[in-house]
Amino acid sequence: MQQTVLKRAVFFIGGYEPKTPEVFFSRLFRQVSRFDALWGYRSEISPVDVTQNNEAGAATISTRAPEEHWSTRTDFNFLSLDKVVLRDFARPMPVRLFHYLSAFFDFWISGAAFHFFNKAWRFGLYFVYPFLVLMMFALVAYSAAQVTAQWLGAASWLVGVLTFVLALSVAGKRWSIHHLMDLWSFSLDFIRGRRADADATLQRFAETIVAKARAESYDEILLIGHSTGGLLMIDVAARCLSIDKDFAGSARKVVLLTLGSTALKAGYHPAGRKFRKSVEQLINADQLEWVEIQCLTDAINFYRTDPVAEMGLAPKAGQDFPVVRTIKVRDMLQSETYARIKRNFFRVHYQYVYANTKPYWYDFFQICCGPMFLSARVEGRVVGGLPKKEATSL
Known part of the structure; x- marks a missing residue:
């Protein structure tokens, strides 16, 4: 059986902030270049394709490692909250x-x-x-x-x-x-269901994800939410399952990945019944996987908590859902970089989605652009593209 990812789709929702697809990908491309420099890879990035309403953007990142003899194509999709946030700011x-x-x-x-x-x-x-x-x-x-x-x-x-x-x-x-x-x-x-604009936006996100999953053949589909985006991506994942009951089987691996998530602000609230129903829907989707990454240094997350258990829910018998892992930012960065950012809690919170400056098992761009399935990378805490014994020609 194929052990590496040749083609992947990433769908990403960031935190509650105004950011257009153009601005997001400009930053992402800079981070990809740093990722290449750290690992000695070569990534080629397509022009950004932005939807007519400026609500989503997509680019293809083709990454290869000449010395390790692998290459992976990632269709990276950014789902923008820009209009929702700017409406509030106004x-x-x-x-x-x-x-x-x-x-x-x-x-x-x-x-x-x-x-x-x-x-x-x-x-x-x-x-x-x-x-x-x-x-x-x-x-x-x-x-x-x-x-x-x-x-x-x-x-x-x-x-x-x-x-x-x-x-x-x-x-x-x-x-x-x-x-x-x-x-x-x-x-x-x-949480209280008073944001019809956000609901409509998330529904369009879900429809976009399902349509792209149906149109292409992917080895792995990652639904990634960072910060408040973790809460929203959980909602979107449930909507995908409502649109297509077989969505979790649309690739060899379909994985929800929440990074520095604040989803428990909805999970703990008595009015979050609809949100908890969405989590139950994810639990009952047999092929869907969920990985939650948390960090002590980051103040804006619920460190060492199991979000499903905290909501009073339970996974199926024998199911590890979500798989919760903790990371150490100081092990991801050179000492001078860590010393510079460690007291800036917003900057630390963003490190989940920035390039590392030191090799470490958690690396956002290895997850998005590397050859390993996320579940295998997390289980083995693999540093780099592939375990040395698996670095063979594709």
């Missing part, structure tokens, strides 16, 4: 602030936030970070109003309001508070 700031505060207190009242701190205290701190900064801005604004009250009297409240607005506009943008406020608002609205 709302007036008072509206964004109101929706954020409503979401923040909803996560507490529902009990979900207590699970965050109980299971992943670093994620809990990430959750409260925007609120604490807003409270700091409010305290500064209150102090400004108090200081000016002796001169302005009752009008000093205007000074307080202006101080808060200025702090939120300048420091809030610099510290990503605007972005994080919208992220939590979106997350809650999605």
Whole structure:
């Protein structure tokens, strides 16, 4: 039986951020060149084909290793949340602030936030970070109003309001508070089924994936979600199964891969019943595999948790679903690179999808462009393209 991947399809959803296919692939191509430099490979990349509505982009990456005598073609598809995110960003700031505060207190009242701190205290701190900064801005604004009250009297409240607005506009943008406020608002609205635009977008993603899986013969299909994209890709995978009950058998291996996923923010929430039903649908799909990658250094994930068990669900008897693996960012990067990024928790969070600067078993581009099936790479924690004994001519 063929042990290597000759042709693969990757479908990728990133986190909650505005990014067009052109911008995404520009970054991806730079990372591919670093991947080639590390491993001594040669990758050729096709021009990017962008859909008419700019919602998805695709490029073919053909990678070969002359010394190891293998070559793999990957059809890489980026599924863009750009329009959904920019629609949120365009709302007036008072509206964004109101929706954020409503979401923040909803996560507490529902009990979900207590699970965050109980299971992943670093994620809990990430959750409260925007609120604490807003409270700091409010305290500064209150102090400004108090200081000016002796001169302005009752009008000093205007000074307080202006101080808060200025702090939120300048420091809030610099510290990503605007972005994080919208992220939590979106997350809650999605969990509660209040995002018809996102639902329609994810349905189109699923239809695109199923259509491409039917049109081509692939050895491996990877459905990859990073960060909030992990939550959304779980939903998309369930939609694919609803469209085509045989979708999980459309390639030799169809694998859901979640990287630094925040899916448990939906899994823990009492209103996440529909989401948990989607996870049950994945459990019941016999041929579908799921790999979850987590990292201690990354604050924006639920380290050392089994997402299925945490949702009160159970895989089939004898089934390891998902396969959960932890990684160490410091082992993926040269010491000077790691020292530079380790205190930037957003940059650490992105390392899942960046090129390594040191050989390590977890390598995003070995997974996407290399010759091994993901399940075999994860099981054996294989470093490089192939285990040395398997590096034979194709």
